[in-house]
Amino acid sequence: MTDGVTDGRPVVAERTAAVVGTGLIGGSVLLRLRAAGLDVTGWDPDPATRDYAHEQGVAAPDTLEEAVAGRDVVFLCGPLPSLPETLARVAGATDEHCVLTDVGSTKAAVAAAATAQGLGHRFVPGHPMAGADGAGLTAATPVLLDGAAWVLCPTGSGMAAFRRLAALVIDVFGARVVPLSAPEHxxxxxxxxxxxxxxxxxxxxxxxxxxxxxxxxxxxxxxxxxxxxxxxxxxxxxxxxxxxxxxxxxxxxxxxxxxxxxxxxxxxxxxxxxxxxxxxxxxxxxxxxxGRTFAAHRREFPAVVDHAGELAYLRELGAAGGHLTQCRVEAGAVVYTGHLPASPG
Amino acid sequence: MTDGVTDGRPVVAERTAAVVGTGLIGGSVLLRLRAAGLDVTGWDPDPATRDYAHEQGVAAPDTLEEAVAGRDVVFLCGPLPSLPETLARVAGATDEHCVLTDVGSTKAAVAAAATAQGLGHRFVPGHPMAGADGAGLTAATPVLLDGAAWVLCPTGSGMAAFRRLAALVIDVFGARVVPLSAPEHxxxxxxxxxxxxxxxxxxxxxxxxxxxxxxxxxxxxxxxxxxxxxxxxxxxxxxxxxxxxxxxxxxxxxxxxxxxxxxxxxxxxxxxxxxxxxxxxxxxxxxxxxGRTFAAHRREFPAVVDHAGELAYLRELGAAGGHLTQCRVEAGAVVYTGHLPASPG
Missing domain, CATH: 1.10.3660.10 (6-phosphogluconate dehydrogenase C-terminal like domain)
Structure with missing residues (x-):
């Protein structure tokens, strides 16, 4: 959530973050968040990876629970099969304010797992699009995801979490946020x-x-x-x-x-x-x-009442090949800057 | 054919060349040959392309026959279906000394056409490997084929022509010459x-x-x-x-x-x-x-007698993933520098 603008630069609302699973993608997320000024911790099940993170000056506690405790946002970046179990552990070690997301390449299964765990209000399925030749933290770089198309899956119950995360990845990664339902993704x-x-x-x-x-x-x-x-x-x-x-x-x-x-x-x-x-x-x-060109538009919705119109807008935008480059909550309203292909084929 | 070395730099034996079909590949062949100091003419069936060539300072006569007359070597770079007919026209307008080659992406059909036309002794089927996003002379560049893997198809009756062309593309393009039979190619x-x-x-x-x-x-x-x-x-x-x-x-x-x-x-x-x-x-x-590494070797064959051993060497080299980086005729012998994968899988 961007809650203000200073000297033309957005202020990132989230102050603390954790990355669970610091391989190529997770490591790159961590390095970019740190470069943007957030207080970031990392955790990886591999002790050698944690040691390497230490050597890079990253706070990397020995347990997942220590790494995520008290954080504003947690990125789950481990292997896909591990996500449901990791999600449960992270949820148990964080408070209700903490937004959770993942970067896995499929979304329906993890979204269903989150709903089954009663986490639909604070877990936002995510998928940044990044080509990756290498693997591991040693291949990670803060620029890997810069300007990436980044899918986030909005739901009615998770709208507040979606907005906070959309604002964060736009502000920190320069992401083009593509809102899609998990199955459509x-x-x-x-x-x-x-x-x-x-x-x-x-x-x-x-x-x-x-x-x-x-x-x-x-x-x-x-x-x-x-x-x-x-x-x-x-x-x-x-x-x-x-x-x-x-x-x-x-x-x-x-x-x-x-x-x-x-x-x-x-x-x-x-x-x-x-x-x-x-x-x-x-x-x-x-x-x-x-060759695609885009036309920009601005849309505003009430911040706190019914989210049906906002949800419909977001999903239609993504399905039509569009994306967001701004998400701001101010004076009781949420304001989006969206972009739609100008001449769909 | 490289017939000498001056100050460590190979001397290109061929003095004059023509390129028939000056699109992306043909235009790039032409520009590189010209940059290497050869007297080069170009011809294209499209008058606008000939005009553009003129504007670039390229000698581009109005007829194919004028463009190829008296040349040492002619590169046929037009569309594949046109090659048999173009080959007949070029052969009729050049003398027996002139080596002919093409750059088409398949070799068996054009090789058969050349044999049927009685041109097996001076037509050498060729195929430089180059990725190509664009098209046309305007997209051509002298560096497009630099260092390319360049298939040339040796035959018993065409061995002298093969050697001259191998030397030329190695010296001018820095090519790795891959000798293969036309069907194997x-x-x-x-x-x-x-x-x-x-x-x-x-x-x-x-x-x-x-x-x-x-x-x-x-x-x-x-x-x-x-x-x-x-x-x-x-x-x-x-x-x-x-x-x-x-x-x-x-x-x-x-x-x-x-x-x-x-x-x-x-x-x-x-x-x-x-x-x-x-x-x-x-x-x-x-x-x-x-990840492949290569081991270099030197092979020598008599220049003028039976070519069976030389032909077998060349085809085995190419089929095994090898290539040539030198072909020199001196003192009655042809000398090759060949390279074979050091640890085939």
Whole structure:
């Protein structure tokens, strides 16, 4: 929550934070929060990682409970399968004021776990979009998430927590906050991230099995190098991500395979026109990755009464490819600056 | 052919060259040859491209025949379907001394066309590996192919022409020359380039068709941006490339789909161990893209007698993932510096 502006620079309302799981993403979150002036603690189940954090001057207590006690906000950055259990431990060691969020690549499962634990009012499912070649705290950097698209999932009961967290990641990370429902996030993430990981893994795997593997590597063109980059990531992390979102990921893969079928049919038939038309569809989407323009708008809602209108606005904004660059609570109202694609395809 | 060394710098034996088809690749070949001091002419069927070449100070006659007459070497850089006809025109307008090559992304078809035209002794199928986002002479740059892996296809009857061209692209482009038979090249290129183009096109196409297209683009992570980059290229060029190599490309696609099937099965079964093992196969190949080390060696063959040993050496070198960084004819012998992967997987 940004509660004021001084000399044109936003003042970050949250004073203290903790990061649980200080790998590549968690470590980068921690380093950026610290650079922004917050009092930050980190905790990791790996003692060697805690020692390394100590050496970097990070407060890294021996227990999770010490690390999170009394904090305004806690980022859960451990592996996906560990999140429900970690969430329960962190909730038990923090007070009702403390906002909890995660950075996992799927959202429906952890959102359901939080609701089941009665934490829907202060847990905000989150997912910053960041490419990651390396792993671990040693690869972390305060700039990794700067300017990232950052999904946060608003709910009616969690609106106050959503606003505080949206303000924090906008102010500290320069994030473009994309508000989506948890299930919709997972469908979108399947195509924007999980299916690309499957394709990269399958391409690299097929080359690994090829009798001409060495010659293929020798001729690896840009298309191959680009298309297999994420296959270089830790298999365990990718497997966790895929299994946590397997329904939407398998559905997204089927959608890609349907286009692959059409491409292969056009090739077999020697149908140049059909093949070119299919490739042109892809070019249109690809051109839109960088070519989109946005129109900004300002929206205001009452801060304390019914949140139905605010929730509907936020979810429609995200589903339409939009994002927030400001969230401010002042004089009984919440004010958003939103951006919508100017010419959706 | 490098016929001498002065002050440690190789002297390029070829004095004059022509480039037919001055698009992105052809234009980049032309600019680099000119920068290396060769007398170079260019020709393109498009008058506006010839005008633009003129404006850049390039000799660009109005007819193909004027452009290639009397040249030592001609690079055919037009679209794949045009190559057999262009080859016949260029051969008719040049003398027996002139070495011909192309830069197309498939080799078996053009090699067969050259043999059918009785040009096997002076046409050397070629393929420099270069990623290309843009298109056209305006996107060309002399550095595009610097240090590229550059396939050249040696044959018994074309050995003298192979040596001259290998020396030229090593000396002028700093190329790593990968000698492969034309059919073997096409199998390798399918996995190293053509299948990645199919996967990129299918991924981008599936997103284009998605109801949540705008949100997918908003969350496009590195994996998506990387995995669709080549889908931004001209559909006609990609279609030409895929159709010219459709047998090996479809076979390569089937190999990738087999791995995709295994990945999907492991996901459906919730089999974390199987999924991780599959992803680890891909990581091994991916790690080898940058992690390979090479051991250098020197090989010498008689320059003028039987070429069987030389041909076998060259093709084995390329199939094993190796390359040449020197080709020199001196005192009745041809001397190669070759490099083989030190620890093939």
């Amino acid at each position: 997972d469908v979108v993430a399947a195509l924007s991230s999980h299916v690309p990981h499957l394709l990269a893994g399958a391409l690299a795997g097929a080359v690994q099995r090829s009798a001409l593997r060495e010659a293929v590597l020798a001729l690896a063109a840009g298309s191959f190098t680009d298309g297999t980059r994420v296959a270089g990531g830790p298999p365990e992390r990718t497997a966790n991500m895929l299994l946590a979102n397997r329904g939407p990921a398998l559905a997204g893969l089927e959608a890609v395979r349907a286009v692959l079928d059409e491409l292969a049919d056009a090739m077999r038939a020697g149908d140049r026109a059909a093949l070119t038309a299919l490739l042109d569809e892809g070019r249109t989407a690809r051109a839109a990755v960088r | 096409d199998v390798v290129a399918a996995l190293s380039s053509h299948v990645p183009h199919l996967l990129a096109g299918a991924l981008a196409g599936a997103v284009q068709r998605s109801a949540l297209r705008e949100a997918v683009l908003a969350l496009a992570a590195g994996s998506f941006t990387d995995g669709t980059r080549v889908a931004g290229g001209p559909p006609e060029r990609t279609a030409n490339m895929l159709l010219a190599n459709r047998g090996p490309a479809l076979a390569g696609l089937e190999a990738v789909r087999a791995v995709l099937d295994e990945l999907a099965d492991a996901m459906r079964a919730g089999d974390r161990a199987a999924l991780t093992a599959l992803l680890d196969e891909g990581r091994t190949a991916r790690a080898a893209v940058r």
